[in-house]
Amino acid sequence: MTLVPAPSHSVHQAHDSHAAHLHAVEALLTDRLADLGTQWRRGTAVADTVLGDDDVPELLTTLVMSGGKRLRPQMCWWGWVAAGGCDDSPDLVRLSTALELLHAFGLAQDDVMDESALRRGVPTVHVRAGRRHRGAGATGDDRRYGESIAVLAGDLAHVEAGALVSGLPAPVRTLWWQMSVELVRGQARDLSAAALTSPDDAIGQALEVAHAKSGAYTIQRPLELGATLGGAGQDVVTALGRYGRLLGEAFALRDDLLGVWGDPDVTGKPSSDDLTAGKATVLLALAEQRCTGPARAAVDRMRGNSHDGDDVEVVRKAMESEGVRDLVEQRITRAVTDAHAVLRSAPLPPAAVEGLEAVSERIAWRRV
Incomplete structure (x- = not known):
């Protein structure tokens, strides 16, 4: 049986509408964050005694509006197009905006857990709050204070995301x-x-973490959410889920590579940040399998969180010489190829297929 895609607008129209959608998301983010700050300060005549004007909503606003790829709103949009959507809708803008706020929730708290100093080239929320603590001459541990404020900023983002989603279909x-x-x-x-x-x-666990923590909520679920909001049939949602899982793996693996070999001027984070933090990535799991001698000893120290700067450089070089980097690049290429095959065999509008293929190329081989 030949599957006939639902009628849809042209590829050109889809891209124009996509740009308009992202513009609408930025506008709603700006409005909601401003309203959040107003509500936060309502009923109080004085600024925060430690944070001053750089209070929790302002810290969150800086995090959200300091850049970012807006991948989740993009994927949500293409899920909508895959369902046959032609024009933007207020509900779609709310959903995409909520996704970006959920992302901010994850970033603020992830930076605390990873002890990251920079995000998008600017100090992380907990670092900024800790500096305010020191600048105010406050008592107690400034680091603990900064981390606590960052957790609250993440909580605030989660609350606001939930409020945006609350009126959407069940x-x-x-x-x-x-x-x-x-x-x-x-x-x-x-x-x-x-x-x-x-x-x-270790490899299976690292892939599971990468899927749940990065791939699923960045690629797969936003696609499915956009399609579900657009009233897509189960065959479309299932196909998008398969594509999204494959591309989500490519996204997460590229994140791993950028965390070791990324350009700090582009990524906004220090080079080899993931190795310095001893993160349990697919790269580290493969290095554990392949490395021997001093390089393997350095990997073991990284696993035990007893490594130093010399170990980081030893492991980074060994990952290249032992073919770990090449293996991950090959896995990314295979995931994208398989994702494209899913798209071409699915009952999707041509505009959605072309748009999603272009998105997958940008995501898999990005530099940030």
Whole structure:
């Protein structure tokens, strides 16, 4: 039986509407964050005694508006197009905006857990809050204070995201809940993987963490959410889920590579940041399999969180000489090829297929 895609607008129209959608998301983000700040300060005549004007909503606003790829709104849009959507809608803008705020929730708290100093080239929320603590001459531990404020900024982003989603159709809210649980579970698994010196099936665990923590809530679920909001049939949602899982793996693996070999001037983070932090990535799991001698000893120290700067450079070089970097690049290429094959065999409008193929190329071989 020949599958006939639902009528859709042209590829050119889809891209024009896509740009307009992202513009609308930026506008709603600006409005909601401004309203959040107003509500936060309502009923009080004085500024925060430590943070001053750089209070929790302002810290969150800086995080959200300091750049970023807006990948989640993009994927949500293309899910909508895959469902046959032609024009933007207020509900779609709300959903995409909520996704970006959920992302801010994850970033603020992930930076605390990873002890990251920079995000998008600017100090992370907990670092900025800690500096305010020191500048105010406050008592107590400035680092602990900064981390606590960052957790609250993440909580505030999560609350605002939930408020945006609350009025959307029930199937969308159900999928949102599932995605949110997956995100938190992925973060918990990431912490557990880092706490074990020799985990069983290290590669499988690293891939699971990458899927739940990065790939699913960045690629797969936003696609499914956009399609569900657009009233797509189960065959479309299933195909997008398969494509999204494959591209989500490519996204997460590229993140791993950028965390070791990324250009700090482009990524906004220090070079080899993931190795310095001893993150339990697919790269590290493969290095554990392939490295011997001094390089393997350095990997073991990284697993035990007893490594130093010299170990970082030893492992980074060994990952190249032992073919680990090449293996991951090959895996990314294979995931994108398979993702494209899914698109071409699915009952999707041509505009959605072309748009999603272009997105996958940008995501898989990005520099930031």
